[in-house]
Amino acid sequence: MTMPLLDVRNLQIQFNTGGGTINAVRGIDFSLENGRTLGVVGESGCGKSVTAMALMRLIREPGRVSGGEMLLETDGEIVDLATLEPMGPEIRSIRGNRMAMIFQEPMTSLNPLHMIGHQIMEPIMLHLGLTRRQARERAIEMLIAVGIPAAETRLEDYPHQLSGGMRQRVMIAMALSCNPSLLIADEPTTALDVTIQAQVLKLMNELRTRLGTSIVFITHDLGVVAQMADEVIVMYLGRIVEKASVKELFRNAQHPYTQGLMNSIPSMVLEKGERLVPIKGTVPNPMSVTRGCGFASRCPHVTERCRLDEPALGKTADGHFTACWLHDAAQGGGVSPS
Numbered sequence: 647m648t649m650p651l652l653d654v655r656n657l658q659i660q661f662n663t664g665g666g667t668i669n670a671v672r673g674i675d676f677s678l679e680n681g682r683t684l685g686v687v688g689e690s691g692c693g694k695s696v697t698a699m700a701l702m703r704l705i706r707e708p709g710r711v712s713g714g715e716m717l718l719e720t721d722g723e724i725v726d727l728a729t730l731e732p733m734g735p736e737i738r739s740i741r742g743n744r745m746a747m748i749f750q751e752p753m754t755s756l757n758p759l760h761m762i763g764h765q766i767m768e769p770i771m772l773h774l775g776l777t778r779r780q781a782r783e784r785a786i787e788m789l790i791a792v793g794i795p796a797a798e799t800r801l802e803d804y805p806h807q808l809s810g811g812m813r814q815r816v817m818i819a820m821a822l823s824c825n826p827s828l829l830i831a832d833e834p835t836t837a838l839d840v841t842i843q844a845q846v847l848k849l850m851n852e853l854r855t856r857l858g859t860s861i862v863f864i865t866h867d868l869g870v871v872a873q874m875a876d877e878v879i880v881m882y883l884g885r886i887v888e889k890a891s892v893k894e895l896f897r898n899a900q901h902p903y904t905q906g907l908m909n910s911i912p913s914m915v916l917e918k919g920e921r922l923v924p925i926k927g928t929v930p931n932p933m934s935v936t937r938g939c940g941f942a943s944r945c946p947h948v949t950e951r952c953r954l955d956e957p958a959l960g961k962t963a964d965g966h967f968t969a970c971w972l973h974d975a976a977q978g979g980g981v982s983p984s
């Protein structure tokens with residue numbers, strides 16, 4: 647068996663607010679092989695971004711990783727990211743070097759006060775130990791790679807001089823400039839218009855093929871998942887409710903929540919000549935769900951059992967895991983994924 651690049655086990659994330667403890671992520675497991683893309687999908691608030699931030703060790707008070715392991719393979723050794731000092735030297739050297747993140751809003755990582763050339767060159771000099779001149783060459787190369795015209799003159803631009811799509815490309819160039827093994831992309835195209843979104847997705851797929859980068863691709867859009875991912879985890883209220891290869895998930899979605907998401911994608915539904923059916927209701931407040939399945943209040947198939955006990959993620963087909971009482975494996979008390 648080959649060692650995965652990333653192996654997340656029983657990850658738990660809590661926020662201790664004045665109003666009580668929010669269990670934002672409640673014990674999730676997933677792994678990612680080299681060169682693969684894992685899609686993480688689910689509605690707003692299900693815990694996608696905090697999972698990404700936990701991997702980068704960027705969760706700040708009142709939040710914390712309250713349990714589990716995040717094992718990253720680096721140069722043949724396994725590092726548990728969960729045990730690293732949040733601001734310490736180890737995570738700093740992994741961040742931007744082995745592992746990089748792109749955010750929905752590029753201004754999260756771009757400094758408005760510095761020219762973009764400077765911002766791309768700094769981490770290159772720091773992590774790759776290149777001289778200023780070499781870093782400049784590398785920066786130009788990366789801007790060309792992400793399709794920015796007149797790359798050399800762009801180095802002197804400030805972020806506000808670029809369009810949203812161009813800023814997103816600069817952020818991708820920055821993230822990839824040190825050849826990270828793992829790229830975490832949190833809704834990287836959600837703020838872009840459809841045409842630019844398609845260009846950026848195509849670009850990410852090309853770069854991934856060329857550089858062999860593994861990607862955790864977070865989105866609330868199953869259509870984007872279909873284009874980008876090899877494997878998918880579907881999250882709801884801080885849990886994984888379904889996990890499968892992208893092909894298997896689209897052929898055979900088993901969890902009522904995943905089925906609901908599929909029915910609300912226009913292109914998928916209109917092909918079949920059916921009506922768009924949004925999932926009824928809204929995601930409940932995580933503090934209000936104390937027992938049972940988190941999806942029970944919105945589920946068209948809910949039974950009494952669903953309101954009482956939470957089903958575990960169980961194997962329901964080859965390489966396919968579902969947390970739902972409708973499915974046999976979960977009925978048996980849940981087979982933990984192997």
Ligand SMILES: Nc1ncnc2c1ncn2[C@@H]1O[C@H](COP(=O)(O)OP(=O)(O)O)[C@@H](O)[C@H]1O
Pocket residue numbers: 661663668670688689690691692693694695696697708709932
């Ligand atoms: N700063 C915070 N303070 C309190 N709770 C938070 C904070 N950030 C996130 N949460 C909790 O974590 C949950 C998951 O948030 P997030 O990961 O941002 O969701 P999304 O899936 O939309 O990216 C939220 O629903 C909220 O309950």
Ligand SMILES: [Mg+2]
Pocket residue numbers: 694695696832
């Ligand atoms: Mg988010």
